[in-house]
Amino acid sequence: MTATLYKSKAEIPTIDVNLVTISYNDGTNDYEFGFDTSNQIECEVQTEEQDAVRLVIKGILRAQKPKETTITGVQITLHDNVFNPELVQVLQGGTITYDQTDTNKVIGYTPPVAGSSDKGFKFTLNAYSAQYNASGTIVQYEKTSFPNCQGDPIAFNSEDGSFRAPEYVINSMPNTGQAPYAITYVNALPQLSDLPTTTTSNTEVGAG
Numbered sequence: 650m651t652a653t654l655y656k657s658k659a660e661i662p663t664i665d666v667n668l669v670t671i672s673y674n675d676g677t678n679d680y681e682f683g684f685d686t687s688n689q690i691e692c693e694v695q696t697e698e699q700d701a702v703r704l705v706i707k708g709i710l711r712a713q714k715p716k717e718t719t720i721t722g723v724q725i726t727l728h729d730n731v732f733n734p735e736l737v738q739v740l741q742g743g744t745i746t747y748d749q750t751d752t753n754k755v756i757g758y759t760p761p762v763a764g765s766s767d768k769g770f771k772f773t774l775n776a777y778s779a780q781y782n783a784s785g786t787i788v789q790y791e792k793t794s795f796p797n798c799q800g801d802p803i804a805f806n807s808e809d810g811s812f813r814a815p816e817y818v819i820n821s822m823p824n825t826g827q828a829p830y831a832i833t834y835v836n837a838l839p840q841l842s843d844l845p846t847t848t849t850s851n852t853e854v855g856a857g
Contacts, residue, residue: 663778663791666690668838669727671739673772682735683841689728690776694829695721695820722822723795723829725774729815732805734758740800740817742767753843760803774798774819777838790838794831795821 669690670683701716729736734745734755742765746757761767774795779787801818823829 691726
């Protein structure tokens with residue numbers, strides 16, 4: 650008897666990095682901010698493996714226990730095209746200094762001192778990609794959420810004739826019973842508003 654061959658209910662073509670948002674709690678308040686300057690996100694599943702066990706007697710395989718692979722998280726490499734101090738502060742901590750007169754103007758960023766316990770914040774990273782139809786119209790957006798993210802320390806490179814394109818390494822580590830990521834679909838991208846100057850306690854106002 651031949652089984653019925655079914656076609657998948659959904660074939661979802663996605664493209665682009667339309668928006669990335671970071672949501673976190675600074676110990677007092679919840680914040681979420683987004684940026685649309687990233688052009689690439691690389692994800693590598695992190696695993697722990699237990700080797701297979703084989704019982705071989707006189708050259709004959711009698712039994713074997715297969716290899717077991719356990720997902721422990723996802724390592725995310727975020728490619729951006731500008732320096733975003735608010736993002737860097739979430740990823741590794743430090744202090745942002747704002748102009749005294751124009752409080753939307755950043756005049757400095759200082760990372761945590763060597764040996765500091767300031768490691769930034771745990772956060773959720775949400776990455777949005779567009780789904781198009783055959784007419785070239787966006788029909789919805791795919792939102793991929795990675796929980797319990799923590800950024801690695803960051804260094805910057807410079808080169809003549811090239812705009813700086815920072816790469817941020819982020820480690821997502823799901824809690825017990827939590828999936829390593831979740832995919833949902835939304836009809837529109839969230840709207841971005843101006844970020845308040847005092848988003849965390851690690852801010853100061855410099856000389857105007």
